[in-house]
Amino acid sequence: MSIPNLDIQQYDYALPDEKIALYPAERGQSKLLVFNNQEIKEDKYLNIDEYLSPDSLLVFNETKVVQARLLFPKNESTIIEIFCLEPAHNKAIEQALAQKGSLEYTCLIGGARKWKSGLLSIELDGLILQAEKISRAEDSFLVRFSWKADMSFAEILDLAGKTPLPPYIKRKAEEKDKKTYQTVYANRAGSVAAPTAGLHFNEAIFKKLEEKGIARDFLTLHVGAGTFKPVSTSVTEHEMHAEEVLVEASFIKGILGNLKNGRAVISVGTTSLRALESMYWLGCLAQAKQLNDVNEICIPQWIAFKGETPRLEAIAAFDACLELLNSNGLDWLSIKTQIIIAPGYQHGIIRGLITNFHQPKSTLMLLIASIVGDDWEKIYHYALSNNFRFLSYGDGCLLKL
DSSP: OOOOOOOGGOOOOOOGGGGGGSSOOTOOSSEEEEEEEEEEEEEEEGGGGGOOOEHHHHHHEEEEEEEOOHHHHHHSSSEEEEEEEEEEOOHHHHHTTTSSSSEEEEEEETGGOOSSSSEEEEEEEEEEEEEEEEEEEEEEEEEEEEOOOOOOOOHHHHHHHBBBOTTTSOOOOOOOOOOOOOHHTEEEEEESOGGGGGGOOHHHHHHHHHHTOOEEEEEEOOOHHHHHHHHOOOOOOOOOOOOEEEHHHHHHHHHHHHHHTTTTEEEEEEEHHHHHHHHHHHHHHHHTTTOOOOOEEEETTHHHHHHHSOOOOOHHHHHHHHHHHHHHOEEEEEEEEOOOTTTTOOOEEEEEEEOOOOOOTHHHHHHHHHHTTTTHHHHHHHHTTTTBBBBSSSSEEEEEE
């Protein structure tokens, strides 16, 4: 295989503003589009079990959204917004969030021109949080945060931060977004965007899945703001954002058992799929002895297309992944991934994807097309014509392979 010469204009469609959901429906009540064998059906998420076989395994991303937007008053009339993207110096996200006292972070700054130098500070409930702009990269800044309270940075963000709603939700974040822009099973803090396919699920749905014998498991990919980055150049020149994936031995053992038992893997969300495929390719890299330092692993963007790493069957790849952990005496491993999933990608793990409706001309549209081909146009046309709501707070679909 080789890097595909894809025209991003072929993955464009007209999305009127009124189709973009500004608020979510009640969990379980969102509309569900089911695409299987060229047929489209319409239902609610509460009934998703009716479209899944009892031998299914649903894989969820249990990352938790952090309150990554900090508003610092510069003076009585000026607010500087600091959006915490990721820890500086390649520090693991969960390690950084546990840090106390001070921390350096890569950030976006709204109103950066009005903040030439000096310290900014917020005071809340006796806490004083200070921010100092250290340096600038291309489109981001290195910011040092400091505080004296005996609190972790995660606790600081929970107290002082605002929900990082996507840029296309054109309203201010509200207190209730802290709950609605979070899955009910969120467990590992670190994302600055929600794994939105999971927002629809609640305990009532989980109960129905369990009663049918449908299994579920959880992995972690911390979602970065780059997930909203449009493809502005050619697809081949687009650089995928790196995101952190936690590779845990317990999950690998579970997925191996389920694959060997013939369960049909259904990925809940594009982030779960990218995490699964990243673990798959980690196993392929390990088997091919193409890894150097296990502490500095990044799955390359075009690994599936360049043909430089031999493909394995899914079970063999996850076996190699587990052996990598065992041989290094590890229960888990933090890796980065830049993997792109685009038309021509060979799907060897999943039998279906549960996902929301995505932005035009995005890498997520390429991912959708890798599963349903040109039928994405049929699916999206139906959704637009039948009052489905789009993007993060919108409705979603179940796409069967």
